[in-house]
Amino acid sequence: MRLGWKLRSNLVGWVLGILTVAFLAYQWLPILTLGLLSFAGPTGGTTFPMNGVSFHWYEELWQASVMNDFKPPLLRSSLLAAACALTTIVLSVMAAQAMRGKFRGNSAFFYLMLLGIMAPGILVGFGFAIMMRLLGVELSWNTTTFLVHVSWTLPFGFLTMLAVFNRFDSRIEEAALTLGASRITTFRRITLPLILPGVIGAGLFGFSLSYDEYPRSMFTTGPDQTLPLAVMGQLDRQLTPEIYAIGTTTTVFSLIAVLLCTSALWAMRRSTSYRKT
Amino acid sequence: MDTLAHTATGSPAAMPAMAPPQLDLELRGIRKRYGDFTAVDGVSLKIRKGQFVCLLGPSGCGKTTTLRCVAGLEEPDDGGILIGGREVTKDPPWERDIAMMFQDFALFPHMSVAKNVGFGLEMLKKPKAQIAERVQQVLKSFEIASLADRKPGSLSGGQRQRVALARAMITEPRILLLDEPIGALDYSLRETVMLELKLLQQRTGISFIWVTHDQNEAFSLGDLVVVMNHARIEQQGAPEDILQRPATAFVASFVQGNNVFRGRVVQAADGLLRVETAAGSFLVPGSAQAIGSEVSFSVRAENITDLTGEHHLNQLTARCTTVEYFGSVRRHIFERPDGELLKYDQFGAYAARIAAGQVAVLGWRPQDTVLHTGAAG
Amino acid sequence: MSTIRVRSAASYWLAVPAAIWMLGVVVVPILLLGWVSLWGGRSFSPASPLTFDNYTKFFANKTYLQLVLTTVTHTVGLMAVTGVIGYAIAYFMTMKVRHSAWRLVLFLAFVVPFWTSALIRGIAWVPFLGVNGVINQALMFTGATHSPIEAFLYSRFGISMAQASLYTMMAAGPVIYMLNSIAPQLREAAMTLKAPPLVVFWRIVLPLTLPGVVIGQVLVFLNVMADFATVATVGGNKHAMLPNLVLLFYEGSQHRAASVVAVLLMACMLIGVVAAMKVVDIRRLGAER
Numbered sequence: 006m007r008l009g010w011k012l013r014s015n016l017v018g019w020v021l022g023i024l025t026v027a028f029l030a031y032q033w034l035p036i037l038t039l040g041l042l043s044f045a046g047p048t049g050g051t052t053f054p055m056n057g058v059s060f061h062w063y064e065e066l067w068q069a070s071v072m073n074d075f076k077p078p079l080l081r082s083s084l085l086a087a088a089c090a091l092t093t094i095v096l097s098v099m100a101a102q103a104m105r106g107k108f109r110g111n112s113a114f115f116y117l118m119l120l121g122i123m124a125p126g127i128l129v130g131f132g133f134a135i136m137m138r139l140l141g142v143e144l145s146w147n148t149t150t151f152l153v154h155v156s157w158t159l160p161f162g163f164l165t166m167l168a169v170f171n172r173f174d175s176r177i178e179e180a181a182l183t184l185g186a187s188r189i190t191t192f193r194r195i196t197l198p199l200i201l202p203g204v205i206g207a208g209l210f211g212f213s214l215s216y217d218e219y220p221r222s223m224f225t226t227g228p229d230q231t232l233p234l235a236v237m238g239q240l241d242r243q244l245t246p247e248i249y250a251i252g253t254t255t256t257v258f259s260l261i262a263v264l265l266c267t268s269a270l271w272a273m274r275r276s277t278s279y280r281k282t
Numbered sequence: 283m284d285t286l287a288h289t290a291t292g293s294p295a296a297m298p299a300m301a302p303p304q305l306d307l308e309l310r311g312i313r314k315r316y317g318d319f320t321a322v323d324g325v326s327l328k329i330r331k332g333q334f335v336c337l338l339g340p341s342g343c344g345k346t347t348t349l350r351c352v353a354g355l356e357e358p359d360d361g362g363i364l365i366g367g368r369e370v371t372k373d374p375p376w377e378r379d380i381a382m383m384f385q386d387f388a389l390f391p392h393m394s395v396a397k398n399v400g401f402g403l404e405m406l407k408k409p410k411a412q413i414a415e416r417v418q419q420v421l422k423s424f425e426i427a428s429l430a431d432r433k434p435g436s437l438s439g440g441q442r443q444r445v446a447l448a449r450a451m452i453t454e455p456r457i458l459l460l461d462e463p464i465g466a467l468d469y470s471l472r473e474t475v476m477l478e479l480k481l482l483q484q485r486t487g488i489s490f491i492w493v494t495h496d497q498n499e500a501f502s503l504g505d506l507v508v509v510m511n512h513a514r515i516e517q518q519g520a521p522e523d524i525l526q527r528p529a530t531a532f533v534a535s536f537v538q539g540n541n542v543f544r545g546r547v548v549q550a551a552d553g554l555l556r557v558e559t560a561a562g563s564f565l566v567p568g569s570a571q572a573i574g575s576e577v578s579f580s581v582r583a584e585n586i587t588d589l590t591g592e593h594h595l596n597q598l599t600a601r602c603t604t605v606e607y608f609g610s611v612r613r614h615i616f617e618r619p620d621g622e623l624l625k626y627d628q629f630g631a632y633a634a635r636i637a638a639g640q641v642a643v644l645g646w647r648p649q650d651t652v653l654h655t656g657a658a659g
Numbered sequence: 660m661s662t663i664r665v666r667s668a669a670s671y672w673l674a675v676p677a678a679i680w681m682l683g684v685v686v687v688p689i690l691l692l693g694w695v696s697l698w699g700g701r702s703f704s705p706a707s708p709l710t711f712d713n714y715t716k717f718f719a720n721k722t723y724l725q726l727v728l729t730t731v732t733h734t735v736g737l738m739a740v741t742g743v744i745g746y747a748i749a750y751f752m753t754m755k756v757r758h759s760a761w762r763l764v765l766f767l768a769f770v771v772p773f774w775t776s777a778l779i780r781g782i783a784w785v786p787f788l789g790v791n792g793v794i795n796q797a798l799m800f801t802g803a804t805h806s807p808i809e810a811f812l813y814s815r816f817g818i819s820m821a822q823a824s825l826y827t828m829m830a831a832g833p834v835i836y837m838l839n840s841i842a843p844q845l846r847e848a849a850m851t852l853k854a855p856p857l858v859v860f861w862r863i864v865l866p867l868t869l870p871g872v873v874i875g876q877v878l879v880f881l882n883v884m885a886d887f888a889t890v891a892t893v894g895g896n897k898h899a900m901l902p903n904l905v906l907l908f909y910e911g912s913q914h915r916a917a918s919v920v921a922v923l924l925m926a927c928m929l930i931g932v933v934a935a936m937k938v939v940d941i942r943r944l945g946a947e948r
Binding site: 010014017018021022024025028029031032033034035036038039042050096097099100102103104105106107108109111114117118120121123124125126127128129131132133135136139152153155156159160163175178179182188189191192195196213216217219220223224233236237240244248249252255256259260262263 | 661662663664665666667669670671672673674676677678680681682683684685686687688689691692695705744747748750751752754755765768769771772774775776777778779780782783784785786787791793821823824827828856881884885887888891892902905906909914917918921924925928932
């Protein structure tokens with residue numbers, strides 16, 4: 006009896022599946038190794054063997070000297086990311102709402118935002134630094150870096166909000182408007198609560214993208230460094246498991262933030278859809 | 283559509299009476315399960331050459347899965363499929379002598395109408411010039427030659443239906459499988475398309491297997507109607523058979539215009555059974571059923587008469603709740619003593635004799651009732 | 660009707676802040692680079708005379724020309740690798756994984772790393788690729804090689820390995836989206852029209868997913884062309900691509916030379932994007948289905 010064709014098709018599936026799992030391992034193994042090596046013993050090097058298991062490199066990190074103290078950069082990056090998230094939320098909701106109004110030149114505006122995603126960070130950062138230099142503006146993490154970071158996070162928030170409004174049923178707004186609510190009241194009381202999951206998503210994008218951003222910070226930050234700059238500086242000076250410890254810490258931070266936000270989104274979506282039915 | 287006529291190797295009637303009827307399709311107890319759900323449970327079916335077969339049933343009854351097994355898109359877990367006498371159960375779709383029309387037509391959106399229609403011939407590795415010529419012919423006969431260079435996205439529903447049909451017919455398959463082929467069309471188009479398809483089928487002599495949940499389609503098109511429910515065949519036969527002699531309570535209630543009763547046999551004599559139901563006690567022709575057995579029977583709405591001032595062996599008193607008027611038929615809906623609805627059809631444009639709210643005595647002759655002899659549904 | 664009136668003044672003003680921000684921080688600085696790249700003379704000031712000297716100097720240097728070529732070939736190679744692997748993964752996830760729960764798990768496993776720092780993920784490859792790195796240890800343990808292979812860390816190969824892990828899902832994502840939008844009936848219709856699976860893939864699936872492939876390739880192209888961080892961490896100081904040259908000139912205070920490289924880089928990327936747009940009209944995505 007011949008092999009059923011569905012079975013042969015499954016065989017192809019298995020081959021592709023093995024490739025997929027192999028690639029997944031390829032993608033994750035370095036991250037997991039990094040995490041593992043960060044717990045190396047005090048005499049451990051930057052690769053195996055680990056020479057014991059300890060929190061030595063995390064302690065080093067905590068009691069660091071001025072030179073490689075990661076705590077101030079961490080604080081700066083967190084503050085910067087939070088500011089970017091808030092700005093992204095406000096501007097992207099405004100911009101997406103504006104797109105619904107189909108103002109003259111809205112497609113040019115759309116491409117302008119796309120350009121923010123497509124333009125390489127190193128060029129934006131470099132060009133902006135030159136511009137600041139010609140204008141005689143001091144570079145600083147909380148002014149110039151902030152401006153550049155938002156130009157990176159804003160388009161992502163904008164696209165997120167566009168997608169949200171695409172699926173938004175404006176008849177709900179029409180219902181409120183016919184019930185006598187003004188446009189502003191309707192937006193505040195009806196629209197905003199319904200798009201809130203998307204708004205949080207846009208903020209999450211803003212936070213995460215700014216927090217991890219390196220090329221745009223490189224030229225625009227001035228003397229007080231952000232976290233990715235500090236990590237890169239440390240890598241240039243010397244490679245120790247300490248850098249694995251800081252990498253693991255920030256990765257865990259990122260993952261916790263994503264986890265919290267997605268579960269919040271999940272809960273919110275469930276509650277709104279429950280109300281709908 | 284004349285170009286397709288030459289494929290006809292003779293209508294079923296023209297075949298010599300002595301030879302055993304050639305089967306285009308035979309299903310031998312096919313079974314298909316998805317996890318705990320049984321989609322097709324032992325379906326057997328024989329389709330003669332050039333038959334127009336309609337698989338009729340409610341959604342989820344297994345009719346589409348049966349069709350997909352014939353196409354080879356699903357592999358049955360059990361049973362056999364023979365196309366033109368050849369076992370094809372394990373054959374992939376592209377090695378079967380079939381074509382299929384899908385509910386939403388499944389036209390390839392990136393290809394022109396001409397490319398869509400020619401796809402089947404291209405797969406058969408026919409020479410390019412021959413394909414082009416044949417496509418032109420077929421497009422002309424389906425009256426869509428002007429659409430040749432258009433993409434499917436710009437076509438209307440009726441145009442898409444023609445393209446899909448042309449694409450399926452161009453390879454002259456032994457069997458054409460149609461999965462709710464006019465379900466996606468506007469109501470106003472359906473009747474015309476149905477007639478065209480029936481004529482096309484008769485002219486080409488290709489067997490059609492038409493899946494539908496719409497009994498009007500099934501009864502007006504099919505030479506053979508196969509009623510399915512819960513993964514099994516309930517009854518198969520000519521449309522009149524199924525309309526006049528439903529074999530099960532399911533078929534009787536699924537087909538329009540039947541009044542179904544369930545009850546227990548209490549007496550049997552002279553080929554008649556007395557059946558005790560919640561709506562009363564009635565005489566039904568039959569003799570094989572033992573006293574005390576549970577049976578169901580039905581009587582068609584048009585066989586019921588208004589008995590004001592008369593007397594019948596089977597009769598009941600009921601209140602009329604609504605009267606619907608369809609032009610040639612006046613349908614009265616009564617509430618039966620058992621709480622079910624009773625339908626009574628009066629033909630012709632006579633003035634209404636019974637108005638809503640009125641109580642009437644209705645009756646029917648025992649020979650007009652049909653005792654369901656198939657598996658109890 | 661909605662909370663915003665079509666073509667109202669309000670809709671216009673709502674867009675103004677974002678537009679000004681993007682113009683001032685992205686468009687003007689990039690145009691400025693083009694201007695600066697033409698500055699001649701000795702002093703770095705807007706009063707400089709305009710000249711093509713900076714460009715002629717750059718193109719006179721064979722090493723730099725070689726670097727442009729290397730960057731482009733490296734990027735094209737990576738596009739090919741991520742394109743093929745990404746398509747295979749996308750096909751598996753959409754066509755072969757039947758349970759939606761498994762699909763979600765796989766999707767998350769691929770996407771979660773995107774929320775972590777690309778810089779850290781680049782650095783994570785360092786202990787992997789070194790002479791005493793994990794790969795060499797594994798190779799020597801299994802007996803595949805007796806002496807460690809030095810070709811991994813601080814090499815083009817190592818850079819490619821790290822970048823493939825970073826960017827393959829960018830190639831796969833848009834393909835996943837396009838594959839999901841193909842109705843299963845299309846493939847089934849092709850099969851009943853006598854097309855075997857390979858032909859179905861070649862004639863139906865691949866053409867319908869082509870826009871996704873192109874967008875994925877554009878994403879990989881843009882990211883690899885501009886990725887100097889992975890090149891710096893995994894490639895060490897031995898290797899450079901065009902964007903690293905920008906950094907190098909900047910650190911040497913050669914701002915005009917850096918601008919020249921920046922303009923070249925931008926030009927390469929624009930050519931790439933325009934070429935892609937020629938193949939697929941991105942604005943018409945999603946039409947006709």
